[in-house]
Structure formats: C-alpha cells, structure tokens
Amino acid sequence: MHTKQNIQTLSGTSNKKSVILEIKDLRKSFGDNHVLNGFNLELFEGENLVIMGKSGSGKSVMIKCLVGLLQADSGTIKIMDHEINTLNQTDLDTLRTEIGFLFQGSALYDSMTVRENLEFPLRRHKSKLGNAANIDELIKEALENVGLLHAIDLMPAELSGGMKRRIALARTLILKPKIILYDEPTSGLDPITSKEIIELMRNVQKQYKTSSLIITHDVDCARVVSERIILLVDGINYAEGTFNELATSKDAQVKAFFK
Amino acid sequence: MSSSSGLKSFFVEIGELTLFASRFFKEVFSRPFEVKELLKQCYHIGNRSILLVAVTGFIIGLVMTIQTRPTLEGFGAESWMPSMVSLSIIREIGPVIIALTFAGRIASGIGAELGSMRVTEQIDAMEVSGTNPFKFLVVTRIVAATLMLPLLVLLGDAIALLGSYIVENIKGEVSFVLYFNKVIKVLEFSDLLPATIKTFFFGFAIALVGCFKGYTCKKGTVGVGAAANSAVVFSSMLLFVIDFIAVFVTDIFFDL
Numbered sequence A: 001m002h003t004k005q006n007i008q009t010l011s012g013t014s015n016k017k018s019v020i021l022e023i024k025d026l027r028k029s030f031g032d033n034h035v036l037n038g039f040n041l042e043l044f045e046g047e048n049l050v051i052m053g054k055s056g057s058g059k060s061v062m063i064k065c066l067v068g069l070l071q072a073d074s075g076t077i078k079i080m081d082h083e084i085n086t087l088n089q090t091d092l093d094t095l096r097t098e099i100g101f102l103f104q105g106s107a108l109y110d111s112m113t114v115r116e117n118l119e120f121p122l123r124r125h126k127s128k129l130g131n132a133a134n135i136d137e138l139i140k141e142a143l144e145n146v147g148l149l150h151a152i153d154l155m156p157a158e159l160s161g162g163m164k165r166r167i168a169l170a171r172t173l174i175l176k177p178k179i180i181l182y183d184e185p186t187s188g189l190d191p192i193t194s195k196e197i198i199e200l201m202r203n204v205q206k207q208y209k210t211s212s213l214i215i216t217h218d219v220d221c222a223r224v225v226s227e228r229i230i231l232l233v234d235g236i237n238y239a240e241g242t243f244n245e246l247a248t249s250k251d252a253q254v255k256a257f258f259k
Numbered sequence B: 001m002s003s004s005s006g007l008k009s010f011f012v013e014i015g016e017l018t019l020f021a022s023r024f025f026k027e028v029f030s031r032p033f034e035v036k037e038l039l040k041q042c043y044h045i046g047n048r049s050i051l052l053v054a055v056t057g058f059i060i061g062l063v064m065t066i067q068t069r070p071t072l073e074g075f076g077a078e079s080w081m082p083s084m085v086s087l088s089i090i091r092e093i094g095p096v097i098i099a100l101t102f103a104g105r106i107a108s109g110i111g112a113e114l115g116s117m118r119v120t121e122q123i124d125a126m127e128v129s130g131t132n133p134f135k136f137l138v139v140t141r142i143v144a145a146t147l148m149l150p151l152l153v154l155l156g157d158a159i160a161l162l163g164s165y166i167v168e169n170i171k172g173e174v175s176f177v178l179y180f181n182k183v184i185k186v187l188e189f190s191d192l193l194p195a196t197i198k199t200f201f202f203g204f205a206i207a208l209v210g211c212f213k214g215y216t217c218k219k220g221t222v223g224v225g226a227a228a229n230s231a232v233v234f235s236s237m238l239l240f241v242i243d244f245i246a247v248f249v250t251d252i253f254f255d256l
Helices: A059-066 A089-096 A114-122 A135-145 A161-173 A191-208 A219-225 A243-247 A252-258 B002-028 B035-045 B047-074 B078-119 B122-128 B133-172 B176-186 B189-215 B221-254
Strands: A019-030 A033-044 A048-052 A074-079 A099-102 A179-183 A211-215 A228-233 A236-241
Touching: A019 A059, A019 A211, A033 A048, A033 A059, A033 A074, A033 A211, A033 A236, A048 A059, A048 A219, A059 A074, A059 A179, A059 A211, A099 A161, A099 B122, A114 A135, A114 A161, A135 A161, A135 A191, A161 A191, A191 A211, A191 A219, A211 A219, A219 A243, A228 A243, A228 A252, A236 A243, A236 A252, A243 A252, B002 B133, B002 B189, B035 B047, B035 B133, B047 B078, B047 B133, B078 B122, B078 B133, B078 B176, B078 B189, B078 B221, B122 B133, B133 B176, B133 B189, B189 B221
Parallel strands: A048 A211, A048 A228, A099 A179, A179 A211
Antiparallel strands: A019 A033, A019 A074, A228 A236
C-alpha cells in the first residue's frame, strides 16, 4: 500500500494561479472496500487536470464526492472557497450551477427533447444568467457551440453516441460553469468521434475559460487535453506530472498506463 | 438460515419503504412545487389509463351479470340483479380489479422508468443540475396516481354497470331507466364513500411502491427488470392488505 510519504511527485506545478478546487485527505469506503485512502488534489484556475487510474481505482467515486452525489467518510472538499460538507441544500444547489458535470453515459433525459434537456438546468437558475437571458437564444448558442443546432427537436434515442456526448456537453455549458468535471468523456466512442470530443473539450476551455477535471483512461485524450496528470492508484495520488514526464517514467505502475 | 435472511431482508425493505414514504410526506408540502410536471403525470397516469379501465370495467359488468343471473333465476330473484351487481361492483370488485390493472400498468411503468433513469445516471444529472429529483420524479408521480385512481375507479364502476345493464337488457328485457332506478335506490352514501376513499390509498400505494423500486434500483438492466417486476408484485399484495384494513374500518364506522 502506498502512503503519503512515497507518493511520487514527478514535477512541480506553478502555484501562481489561484486554486479553484481543493481536495484534502479524502477517504471513502463501501463496507470493507476502501476506495479512497487519503486522496489530495488542487485544481488551478483555467487548468486542464487529468486523473488517470485503472477501473475501480476510485476515480468516479472521487468525482461524485466533489458534487455531493456521494458523501465522503472524511476529508475536505473546497470548491471556490466553499467547503461542500458544510453547505446546506440551497447553497449546494447554487454552487452546483458553477460546476458542469459531463456523465460517462451522457445521462440525457430520455423522455425529453434536446431542447427540453437544455432547458432543464435553467428551470431553477434563470437568475444566474441575468434578466437579459432569453432561454431560446441560450439553447441555440450552446447547441451551435457543439455543432448540433439541427438536432434541437430530436429525442435522445434518435442521436448517435457522439451526438449524445455533444448534447450533454451543451447542457453542461448552458449555465456557463467555472469548472467542468468530465467522467470518461471518450469512453464507448470510436476513435474519430473521440478525437472530435477531445477537440470540442479544448475549444470549450478556450471559449468559456473553464477549469477542467477530466477522468479518463484514454491515453490519447490525456495527451491532448492535459496540462497536468494525477495517477490514482489504490485510492491515493500515486504519481503527478505532465504527460511527457509520466510517459517517460521508469516506475512500473506508471509505465503500465502509458505503454 | 436462508429463510431467516429472507425474512430479515423483507423487514429491511419494509423499513426502507417506510423511510421513503416519510420522505415523500416531508417533501410534498415544501416548496418549490412542480405543478407543470404534476399535470403532465396526471395526463400520463390518468388519461392514458382510461381505455384500459373502461375495457376492464365493461367486462367485469358483463361477466358478473352473465355468471350470476342463472343462480338468481333459480330462486326467482332476477329482479335483484341490479341491486346485487351494483353493490358488488361499487363496494369491492370495481375498486380492487381496476386498482390491480392500474398497478400492472403504472407500478411496472414507474419502476422501469425510474430504474432506467437511475442506472443511466439521469437522476444524478438532475441532482447535479440543482433540481431535487425526489420532488420532480417521485412526489409528482405519487400525487398524480393518488388523485387519478379514484376518478378512474368511478369511471370504471359506471362502465361496469353499463355492461351489466346490457346483459340484463338482452336477457331480461330490462329498460335503462328501470335498471338504473334500482341501482340508485339500493346504493347509499355509505357504499360509495368508503369505497372511493380506499382508492386514494390504493393509488398512493401503487405509485409509492413503483417509485421506491425504481428510485432505489441497483445497477444494471437486470436491476431495472427486477424493479418493474417486484413493483407490480409488491403493490398488488399491498392493495389486498389496504383493502382488508379499509373493509375492517368501514365495518366499524358504517356497520356493514
């Protein structure tokens, strides 16, 4: 088992930017299965941080703890200076408008059209967008940004996997979040569609100036989008660095990911 | 060993269902109210069940009258047909049979819908977007089913009586006015009121179990199928328990 002392830090990261999201000593267990064993993370403003780890290493559990979908056993999660464990439901919902979450399976609402899917996050948070917000214009703008304006009246069942992922990203962007959490954004997609999604993620970051936390085990995705990578093994940060630093590492566990 | 663990899991499930129901009562009166979604669910649950209820009710009326007529004829008591059939349908057969068909359609539908939303992370997506999924999905469906089932049962009862009248008209040449005069004469407030009140509980129980099974569905498509299936079985059983309690209470207050 790896402890905090033997975490292998391969590069120093600039601390000049302000920290927008911070996780300290996060622990989560399901019965005897200890998934997170003191995970730490700092996401800087405007940064693309990739978390890699094999299946079952706790990546999705960690990201769900971040938005309050799961309650951590211990540790602190601070998002834009708000410690999420101390927030009441109203404040948590307000904070969630600053965080976009792209689910692994897109999670579009099956019973709603694309337009209704995009309208849904606006129901309770119209005030965030100011009184000038014309919902129809916002929806069209978000769909244009992902290149799918023509799909506005389709049902999710009529969309391909790649289109669903793009619409889910548009739904995530509609409240103009400061942080976007991507849970396996390219899983289940063919290589060409994966590249399109990766390109889209880069464009989103440029256009919306978001900070992104990307969970993936797609090495190509990590290479293109990451500014920094954290390797999650046995519930702790096993290694940290840029893509090139980790790809050239001599450590067997790190090498296994970048073969 | 296995029977004791089965019993334990049964009581655990009852406990979880009770907690789920108490959460419903806590959330149903708190703002914001999802009125638009409630009306949509009333349409889905109520309006779209009308044909099913109408056909079921009509067949109940036909079959009951055809089956009972020979027995009453044996005693020369066929003039009692409208009274007997109407009392049976209004008090017991109508509410229970219609509620059972409603459970088959609604509990399984809700169980499968919410179950698939759970396993495809749509419920999580709703929560992350700042909407309370329990209020939006569960509260609206339970309230809609509780309000719609009594109306459907009243409709089904009326159509069942119409079916009964058609048989009486063909076999006994009884006129529409005579048949329904006899029905109205025999029916009392104490027949209609308890029977209608219990259908509110039937509707509540059916949707509660459907929502509970779907909302707490375990991962995977197998879980969705199991949620839909057990929602029907559990809610049908619960209907008979509620029916027993309702008859027991009615007997105390109205002296059946």
